[in-house]
Amino acid sequence: MKINLIKEMRTEPVEINVKKGSSIEEIYKEYVQELPYTVLAAKVNNKIESLEYRVHRECNVQFLDMRTQSANLIYQNSLILIYLKAIEDVIGKVDVDIENALNKGLYTEIKSSQNISARDIRAIESRMKELVEEDLPFVREELTKEEAIARFEDMGCPEKVVLLDENPRLRKVPFYSLGGYKDFFYGIMVPSTGYIKHFELRKYRRGVLLRFPHPSSPDKIPVYTDEKMLYRTFGEQSRWGKLMGITHVSDLNKKIEEGKFKELVQLSEALHERRIVEIADMITKQKKRIILIAGPSSSGKTTFAQRLCIQLRVNGLEPLYMGTDDYFVERENTPLDEYGEKNYEDLDAVDIKLFNRNMNDLLSGKTVDLPTFNFMTGKKEFGKRITAIKSNRPIVIEGIHALNEALTLEIPKEEKFKIYISPLTQLNIDSHNRIVTTDHRMLRRMVRDYKYRGHSAQSTISTWPKVRAGEDKNIFPFSNEADVMFNSVHLYEICVLKKYAQPLLEEIKPEEPEYSDAVRMLNFLRFFKTVDDDSAIVNNSILREFIGGSIFVD
Numbered sequence: 001m002k003i004n005l006i007k008e009m010r011t012e013p014v015e016i017n018v019k020k021g022s023s024i025e026e027i028y029k030e031y032v033q034e035l036p037y038t039v040l041a042a043k044v045n046n047k048i049e050s051l052e053y054r055v056h057r058e059c060n061v062q063f064l065d066m067r068t069q070s071a072n073l074i075y076q077n078s079l080i081l082i083y084l085k086a087i088e089d090v091i092g093k094v095d096v097d098i099e100n101a102l103n104k105g106l107y108t109e110i111k112s113s114q115n116i117s118a119r120d121i122r123a124i125e126s127r128m129k130e131l132v133e134e135d136l137p138f139v140r141e142e143l144t145k146e147e148a149i150a151r152f153e154d155m156g157c158p159e160k161v162v163l164l165d166e167n168p169r170l171r172k173v174p175f176y177s178l179g180g181y182k183d184f185f186y187g188i189m190v191p192s193t194g195y196i197k198h199f200e201l202r203k204y205r206r207g208v209l210l211r212f213p214h215p216s217s218p219d220k221i222p223v224y225t226d227e228k229m230l231y232r233t234f235g236e237q238s239r240w241g242k243l244m245g246i247t248h249v250s251d252l253n254k255k256i257e258e259g260k261f262k263e264l265v266q267l268s269e270a271l272h273e274r275r276i277v278e279i280a281d282m283i284t285k286q287k288k289r290i291i292l293i294a295g296p297s298s299s300g301k302t303t304f305a306q307r308l309c310i311q312l313r314v315n316g317l318e319p320l321y322m323g324t325d326d327y328f329v330e331r332e333n334t335p336l337d338e339y340g341e342k343n344y345e346d347l348d349a350v351d352i353k354l355f356n357r358n359m360n361d362l363l364s365g366k367t368v369d370l371p372t373f374n375f376m377t378g379k380k381e382f383g384k385r386i387t388a389i390k391s392n393r394p395i396v397i398e399g400i401h402a403l404n405e406a407l408t409l410e411i412p413k414e415e416k417f418k419i420y421i422s423p424l425t426q427l428n429i430d431s432h433n434r435i436v437t438t439d440h441r442m443l444r445r446m447v448r449d450y451k452y453r454g455h456s457a458q459s460t461i462s463t464w465p466k467v468r469a470g471e472d473k474n475i476f477p478f479s480n481e482a483d484v485m486f487n488s489v490h491l492y493e494i495c496v497l498k499k500y501a502q503p504l505l506e507e508i509k510p511e512e513p514e515y516s517d518a519v520r521m522l523n524f525l526r527f528f529k530t531v532d533d534d535s536a537i538v539n540n541s542i543l544r545e546f547i548g549g550s551i552f553v554d
Helices: 024-034 069-090 118-134 145-155 158-165 228-243 249-257 261-286 301-314 352-363 437-453 457-474 476-481 493-506 515-525
Strands: 002-006 014-017 041-044 047-049 060-064 095-102 105-111 139-144 172-178 181-184 200-204 207-211 290-294 320-323 368-374 379-387 395-398 416-422 484-487
Touching: 024 041, 024 060, 041 069, 047 515, 069 095, 069 105, 069 118, 069 172, 069 181, 069 207, 069 457, 069 515, 095 207, 095 228, 118 200, 139 145, 145 158, 145 172, 145 181, 158 249, 228 261, 228 476, 228 484, 249 261, 249 493, 261 301, 261 416, 261 484, 290 301, 301 320, 301 395, 301 416, 352 368, 352 395, 416 476, 437 457, 437 493, 437 515, 457 476, 457 493, 457 515, 493 515
Parallel strands: 002 060, 290 395, 290 416, 320 395, 416 484
Antiparallel strands: 002 014, 041 047, 041 060, 095 105, 105 207, 139 172, 172 181, 200 207, 368 379
C-alpha cells in the first residue's frame, strides 16, 4: 500500500510503500535516524493522530515534532501525566494544579498538608526520570460520559463532574492511565514515557516549575529567566478570578447559566479600569514622558493605549499618541527573512535613527516634521504632521519593539516608562487541563481578521506560526524590561468569542492543511457555554476591538 509521507517540515512528500495496518510509529522507526528531532505525532489527511494510529488506506502522512504547536502540546500533556504519576508515587494522593506558563515552563502547585521541600522536588524529578527510563505505555480508554462522571466522583474531582455533566455534546471522554494512575486529558499523548526525554523541575515561590524545551530548540531545556512580574500578574489574575467566583471553566459556565453574565462584564471592566488608572497615576507621579507599549498579537494594545490616554487626560496631561509603523525604512531597504521574504517585524525594518532624533527633538520642545508611511508606495512622506509638544506632555508609543532598549537607545532612560500587555488567563478547563494563552489570542485574532480584514479562519491559522516566531524573537524576550504589566484578559471572553469563531472554524474542510488546528480549537471550545447576547459589553472594552462595536477601532 502506498502513502505520501512528509518526513521533515517544509519538505515535499515522497511516495513510500507500507504494509496495510502499519502504525505511524512503525513507519517513523524506519526513518528515525534521518530526522533531527523526536517525532511525537502525525498529521494524517490533515487530522492530528497519535503515533499508534494505523493506516488502512492510501493517505497523506506528515511527521510532527515539537517545532509544531500541536506536537508541543502533546509533549506537554504527556509530561504532565508523568509528573502527576511521580507526585503520587513520591508524596501520595494530593491535589495538583497545573496553572500557567511561566519561566519557560509551567507553574504548578502541589496541595500537600506539608510544605514541599527542594528534597521532595528532587525525588519527584528522579521518579519522573525512572518512569521515562522504563518506557511505560500511556494507555488510552474512552468512557461514556456517565462512566467518566462516576469515575470522577470516586476520584473526588467535583469540578470535572460538573464540567462533563453540563456538556451535552460530549459523548465520549478520553482517559489515560500510566502505571495505575488515571486521569482525563482532552488532548492526545505520545505512545510511551520514553518519548519525553527533556525536562527539569525547579522549586519556585509557593510552587514548582515544570520546564521543557521550547519549539525553537526541541532537544534542550531553555536558559532559565525569572519572570517575576509575570508571576505577580498571574497572581493578580487568580485573585480577580476568586473575586468573581471563577476558578475553572465549570464555574464560568454556571455563572452564565444563572444569568450573571452582565455582572461578570461589569466587574471585569471595573478591574481593568482600576488597573489603567493605577498605571496612569504612576506615569503622572514619576513625570514620565515616553510611554512605550508592547505585547504579542491580539493583546488589545490599541484599546489599552487609547484608554490610558484618557486617564492621563483626567490627570491633567495631554498625551500625544503614535505608533512606530510610520518609521519603517523605505521598502527597498526592508530586511529579508530566512526564506527571502520581506521581514517587516524585524527591528532593522525600523528607521531607528530618525525615530530617536524625532522623539528627542519633541522632548526638547522643537517643532518636528513627523513622517507618515505610505504603504502603497513603500516610502515615508513628510509635511503632513508638523508637531510640537509642551514640556509636560507625554508621548504614548505603541509598537512591537517598544520594550526593546535598542529602539530607544538614544532617549534618556529617566524619560521612559515601559508597559507590557497580554491576555494572561488563569482560568483552566480543570486542574490538569490548561487553556493555552496562544490559542486564546489566536481566537481573538481570528474573529478580528474576519470582521475587519476579510480574512478567513484558515488564513489566520496558516499565518499564525510566522506571527508566533516573530513574537518569540521580538516581543517575549523583552517582557521583563517592562515597568508594569497589564493583563488584558476577560475571564468570560472565550464564551463570547465562541459565537463568532465556531462557524469560521467549521468552514475549514478536511482537505485543507489548517483542518487539524480547526479540529483542535473546536474540541477546546466545546467546554465553554456560548454567550449569544453580548450587548452588555461596553463600547470601550478591549474585547470590542475584536468582536466589533469599539469606539476606538474604525
